[in-house]
Amino acid sequence: MxxxxxxxxxxxxxxxxxxxxxxxxxxxxxxxxxxxxxxxxxxxxxxxxxxxxxxxxxxxxxxxxxxxxxxxxxxxxxxxxxxxxxIDLLKPATVTLNVADTVSLNFPDEIFYLGNVADQEIDFKELVFCGYGIEDSLVKDYDGLDVEGKVVLILNGEPKNEQGNFVLTGNARNSKWGRSPVSKIQLAREKGAKAIVEYNANLGSVAALYKRYLMRTRVSLSKEITEVEAPYIIVGDTLEGLLSGKSIVSLNNGDVIDLSGGISFVNNSTKGQxxxxxxxxxxxxxxxxxxxxxxxxxxxxxxxxxxxxxxxxxxxxxxxxxxxxxxxxxxxxxxxxxxxxxxxxxxxxxxxxxxxxxxxxxxxxxxxxxxxxxxxxxxxxxxxxxxxxxxxxxxxxxxxxxxxxxxxxxxxxxxxxxxxxxxxxxxxxxxxxxxxxxxxxxxxxxxxxxxxxxxxxxxxxxxxxxxxxxxxxxxxxxxxxxxxxxxxxxxxxxxxxxxxxxxxx
Ligand SMILES: [Zn+2]
Known part of the structure; x- marks a missing residue:
């Protein structure tokens, strides 16, 4: 002391x-x-x-x-x-959608994707149309459909009634299904789909919203990708041109579209400390x-x-x-x-x-x-x-x-x-x-x-x-x-x- x-x-x-x-x-x-x-x-x-x-x-x-x-x-x-x-330095993946040996669409200019995806190649011979890809008390897009191992084609957003309100909410506010694609992606994965292709007539506006965010490198605590999940890509109007004359709005749930091709993901992320x-x-x-x-x-x-x-x-x-x-x-x-x-x-x-x-x-x-x-x-x-x-x-x-x-x-x-x-x-x-x-x-x-x-x-x-x-x-x-x-x-x-x-x- x-x-x-x-x-x-x-x-x-x-x-x-x-x-x-x-x-x-x-x-x-x-x-x-x-x-x-x-x-x-x-x-x-x-x-x-x-x-x-x-x-x-x-x-x-x-x-x-x-x-x-x-x-x-x-x-x-x-x-x-x-x-x-x-840490993972999450860089934009190289994503390509090849259709019918003739068309090749690339991220981020012609197609979009969301989520972190492992390297994978998915081949398909057909797409199964599943409406908006929703399963709720009022809208049951997968009713009677088995999409196990299939590539599903779904529409962006959610249906409206004749008054112009959303079917699910009955008013002008959209439901969780329309607000974000997360619920649809989860549901399609639960159903066993091997890939989810979403048609969005406004791909341009989606691009404007997400492109800057998606193109920059993000950083997260390092996680091993233990499960390869079904990828989710968004395609714009180019898709309609590939449907041999069919228009997407005229499709019914369960319609099978003969279209062969492949989706390829290359994960470009790197590790850091x-x-x-x-x-x-x-x-x-x-x-x-x-x-x-x-x-x-x-x-x-x-x-x-x-x-x-x-x-x-x-x-x-x-x-x-x-x-x-x-x-x-x-x-x-x-x-x-x-x-x-x-x-x-x-x-x-x-x-x-x-x-x-x-x-x-x-x-x-x-x-x-x-x-x-x-x-x-x-x-x-x-x-x-x-x-x-x-x-x-x-x-x-x-x-x-x-x-x-x-x-x-x-x-x-x-x-x-x-x-x-x-x-x-x-x-x-x-x-x-x-x-x-x-x-x-x-x-x-x-x-x-x-x-x-x-x-x-x-x-x-x-x-x-x-x-x-x-x-x-x-x-x-x-x-x-x-x-x-x-x-x-x-x-x-x-x-x-x-x-x-x-x-x-
Ligand atoms: Zn600070």
């Missing part, structure tokens, strides 16, 4: 040794200058927008890892700072219990030479977590170890769908039941329109969703030390912006772990190449960092755990 005191006095001569002042001393260490130093590197063009699975993301991960090592955090995953996870970076300060009394502090270090990459720097999103949260780690570590060195362990974790894959935090909560490095709370920081470096004259604010989301006490603690710490405007405008799972679901804390909340999401709102540079360092307000960012430090200190050191009094079953 004495020794600690000496170190402390050497570090900070003259201040009163009470928990309050000790805490404030280390909180103040989070400052605009250090935040800026880190962010200028992480949000620089050389990191190419830190896109998950790309070189810039790996460079960012290495930078964070080196820093964790430099400040002597304990590696958070065995003896490694990294938690690697495999990404990582979360984890550093730990071990608790002095309850080392098995963890407070987890997170931000995502990935962003959306670059477009040719245009780099999306992601200074605010979420460079700001990343450097805040790094500075929080340093302050807690300094305190620990001076003898003020937290009672509980703190995991500082920078995740990736957030921009691709919260992948890194999903991987972590599915493959945690500790018993998830021992995670007492997650504080997640995503975009805390800018000021939104509503706060142009009051930059000292932060949107607080989720703090009483599972435990009312977390909100109480957060407010108390803010009243004493933070003095920021805590704004609860988005603190509602039903808010149309759905921010509660849109960052990594959600994967913790899903597992009944109380969370606080700290956020400054969106702005005109959100997900644009103009989200750059010189627009960051580092002073306000440091203030938010200090508030989080105080809240984290309280959570890591208080004797009681947070009661899950707001948990709904």
């Amino acid at each position: 004495k020794k600690f005191l000496i170190v402390l006095l050497a570090a900070a001569p003259g201040f009163l040794v009470g928990q309050k002042s000790i805490k404030e001393f280390y909180a103040k260490d989070i400052n605009a200058l250090s935040l800026k130093e880190h962010l200028e590197i992480l949000a620089s063009d050389s990191l190419e927008g830190r896109e998950t699975g790309m070189e810039g993301q790996r460079m960012a991960a290495d930078y964070i890892q080196r820093y964790f090592e430099e400040i002597s955090l304990k590696p958070g995953n065995g003896n490694s700072y990294f938690q690697y996870f495999d 990404s990582s979360n970076v984890l550093g730990v300060i071990e608790g002095s009394e309850y080392p098995d219990q963890f407070l987890v502090i997170t931000a995502h270090y990935d962003h959306i990459g670059k477009n040719d030479s245009l780099v999306f720097n992601g200074a605010d999103d979420d460079g700001s949260g990343t450097v805040t977590v790094m500075e929080l780690a340093e302050s807690f570590q300094k305190a620990a060195y001076d003898g003020y170890k937290p009672k509980r362990s703190i995991l500082f974790m920078l995740v990736s894959g957030e921009e691709k769908g919260l992948l890194g935090s999903e991987y972590f909560t599915d493959n945690p490095t500790m018993d998830l039941g021992n995670v007492i709370a997650n504080l997640n920081i995503d975009m805390v470096g800018r000021v939104d329109k509503e706060h142009e004259n009051n930059p000292d604010y932060v949107y607080v989301i989720g703090s009483e969703m599972l435990s009312s006490e977390l909100k109480t603690i957060s407010e108390k710490q803010n009243k004493k030390f933070g003095k920021l405007e805590l704004n609860y405008r988005y603190d509602d799972p039903n808010d149309p912006n759905r921010f509660y679901y849109r960052s990594d804390h959600y994967n913790f909340a899903k597992n009944n772990i109380p969370v606080i999401f700290y956020f400054n709102g969106t702005h005109e540079d959100y997900h644009k190449a103009t989200d750059t360092v010189e627009k960051i307000n580092f002073d306000k960012m440091a203030k938010i960092g200090r508030l989080i430090f105080h809240t984290a200190w309280e959570l890591a050191n208080r004797d009681e755990l947070l009661p899950l009094d707001m948990l709904k079953d």
Whole structure:
């Protein structure tokens, strides 16, 4: 005890040794200058927008890892700072429909497909017409038909009655069968169809809607394709020309169309890898219990030479977590170890769908039941329109969703030390912006772990190449960092755990 005191006095001569002042001393260490130093590197063009699975993301991960090592955090995953996870880089498939040896239609200009499909070649000699491909109390397109092993031809949408209303709903609103193709695809697969060909007279508008989305590379957590499912393709008016004079609208359910050909899918997706970076300060009394502090270090990459720097999103949260780690570590060195362990974790894959935090909560490095709370920081470096004259604010989301006490603690710490405007405008799972679901804390909340999401709102540079360092307000960012430090200190050191009094079953 004495020794600690000496170190402390050497570090900070003259201040009163009470928990309050000790805490404030280390909180103040989070400052605009250090935040800026880190962010200028992480949000620089050389990191190419830190896109998950790309070189810039790996460079960012290495930078964070080196820093964790430099400040002597304990590696958070065995003896490694990294938690690697495999990803699929989902690229558009090469899809061709060959008909009658003469016509070859290709994705994405003449045909469309939806879903992730394994490599396959399907030959057919005929198509079986199955109306709209619906099976419901009022519409039974498969009645009396056996489509096992057949290629089915179905119409887009759903039938209307003479008044122009949808048959299934009796009004102008369509049913689930018309809203999305998912139910039809599932049903045809259940019936044993080997492929589903949908005719859509408005293929052009479908193309306009989906082409951009389908042509870009998407990223997901790696999944083995264990089952080869019947593919689904959409064909436009070119199909009618192939039906030897028949018009599609004149077909009846069960009509067999003599048409031979093949559907070919080549999956062009590739495998990649990404990582979360984890550093730990071990608790002095309850080392098995963890407070987890997170931000995502990935962003959306670059477009040719245009780099999306992601200074605010979420460079700001990343450097805040790094500075929080340093302050807690300094305190620990001076003898003020937290009672509980703190995991500082920078995740990736957030921009691709919260992948890194999903991987972590599915493959945690500790018993998830021992995670007492997650504080997640995503975009805390800018000021939104509503706060142009009051930059000292932060949107607080989720703090009483599972435990009312977390909100109480957060407010108390803010009243004493933070003095920021805590704004609860988005603190509602039903808010149309759905921010509660849109960052990594959600994967913790899903597992009944109380969370606080700290956020400054969106702005005109959100997900644009103009989200750059010189627009960051580092002073306000440091203030938010200090508030989080105080809240984290309280959570890591208080004797009681947070009661899950707001948990709904
Ligand atoms: Zn973000």
